[in-house]
Amino acid sequence: MDKTCPQCQRSLPRTEFHRNRRRVDGLAYYCKACATTRSEASRRKRGVAPARRSAVPVGQGLKWCPDCERIKSLDDFPSTSRKASGRHSYCKPCHNARGKETAQRLYGGTREYHLRRRYGIGQAEFDELLAEQGGVCGVCGDPDPEHVDHDHATGWVRGILCFNCNGGLGQFRDSPTRLARAITYLRGTTWQRVLIHPGVYQMCSPTRGRPPSRRF
Structure with missing residues (x-):
């Protein structure tokens, strides 16, 4: 019909x-x-300019970038599920340049944009949290940490950590149980120097009978 x-x-x-x-x-x-x-x-x-088109035909598997006005392979364009073509309008270098310009114009820089987009806080909140921690990592105490730690289940920010501590919590999947087992493991397998004869020592472990691995 x-x-x-x-x-x-x-x-x-x-x-x-x-x-x-x-x-x-x-x-x-x-x-x-x-x-x-x-x-x-x-x-x-609304003041939106007409879409620009390539002056020459664009072949199969190719795409024209309106910013640099060059015809490139589809692989040179970022993929996206929001467009029927599956590719963004601008090639990767132009797409990245536009993203940086937008972040600078709207947020004053890529750092502010990243913090707000990823964690919902700005540089001012970051500095406030770090000041509350005394300017050091919330776990190990090293100075000048740069990474925001957040709860992966709720998205809530927990504190500011150094690279190693932030990555360590992630490797342990933020699990107190796994961390407690790791502590037990470290304490239970600590190699000790034991006197077996006058002037003769041997490295041994209370839970292991084989020699310790080499330290480096």
Whole structure:
């Protein structure tokens, strides 16, 4: 059954309408051609410039970048699930440059952008947390830690840690049980120098009978 577009008043096949699951008939209100025209008119009204096109034909497996105006392989464009083509509009160098420019313009730099996007805090909150810890890592006490530690289940920020401590907690999956077992393991397998004869010592472990591994 055909459908009439209220814009152009034409009776067209259903394939000439985009799908829209929110409507009763499952189709868009306007036909594809009219929908495109209306979308472009709306973009012009909002001050959005027309999309630029390559002056030369773009071959199969290639894509044109509007920023550097070069035709490159599809592999040179970041992948995305938000576009039908599966690729971003700009090549990787231009895409990264645009991201840095946006972060600088909206957040004052990539550091602020990263903190807010990843942890929901800014540099001011980071500095405040670090000051509360005395300017040192919340675990080992080394000075000038740079990494935000957060609960992977809730996303809540717990403190500021150095690289090693932050990575260590992640390797132990933030599990107190695993950390407690690791402590027990270290204490139970500590090699000790035991006097077996006057002037003669032997390295032994209370839980192991084999020689210790070499230290380095």
